[in-house]
Amino acid sequence: MSNYWLFKSEPFKWSWEQQKARGDAGEEWDGIRNYQARNNMRAMKLGDKAFFYHSNEGLEIVGIVEVSKEIHPDSTTDDPRWECVDVRAVCDMPEPVSLKAVKANPRLADMALVTSMRLSVQPVTKEEWLEVCRMGGLDDPPL
DNA sequence: GCCAACGTTGGC
DNA sequence: GCCAACGTTGGC
Numbered sequence A: 001m002s003n004y005w006l007f008k009s010e011p012f013k014w015s016w017e018q019q020k021a022r023g024d025a026g027e028e029w030d031g032i033r034n035y036q037a038r039n040n041m042r043a044m045k046l047g048d049k050a051f052f053y054h055s056n057e058g059l060e061i062v063g064i065v066e067v068s069k070e071i072h073p074d075s076t077t078d079d080p081r082w083e084c085v086d087v088r089a090v091c092d093m094p095e096p097v098s099l100k101a102v103k104a105n106p107r108l109a110d111m112a113l114v115t116s117m118r119l120s121v122q123p124v125t126k127e128e129w130l131e132v133c134r135m136g137g138l139d140d141p142p143l
Numbered sequence B, C: 001g002c003c004a005a006c007g008t009t010g011g012c
Helices: A016-021 A035-042 A099-104 A126-135
Strands: A004-009 A049-054 A060-073 A083-098 A121-124
Touching: A004 A126, A016 A049, A016 A060, A016 A083, A035 A083, A035 A121, A049 A083, A083 A099, A083 A126, A121 A126
Parallel strands: A004 A049
Antiparallel strands: A004 A121, A049 A060, A060 A083
16 A cells, blocks of 8 residues: 655755756755655655655655665765655646645645645645545546 | 744753 | 754745
8 A cells, every 4th residue: 555745855956957867867865855855755655656746846746756766874974864866757737736735625624744844744634635636637646 | 025833942 | 851042944
């Protein structure tokens, strides 16, 4: 049984365009220095799906990625506490789903994007997953 | 650019 | 183990 997640990235540091350009090779989700975010990555399984959210600029869910490599050391630090997963792009959101739209939807009131604003790697429930996919115009959401 | 929220650090 | 100080995140 697969779980669902959300990754935040500031587009001027690592954008959806850059993620897509990496193709099936995927990319290490490095640089996470927060225990809760790391713990979420530890819980991820190969093939888990996640939203790709642009923070700071854009403020919208722009695409879907999947876990292409489970938890391993973060190559950007020697500190053994910090680990990460690899992700690869799966598809675009036909209609990016803005933070505003998420906040305006009562069915998404408990989404971590709303309640835990600063957490950069978040869990998403299946109900939230389906609702956001529907809002984004994905008739056949990856599960 | 501001500032609120909140996680982390470090002195005691 | 508490908590004040500090740093960072991220919406606005």
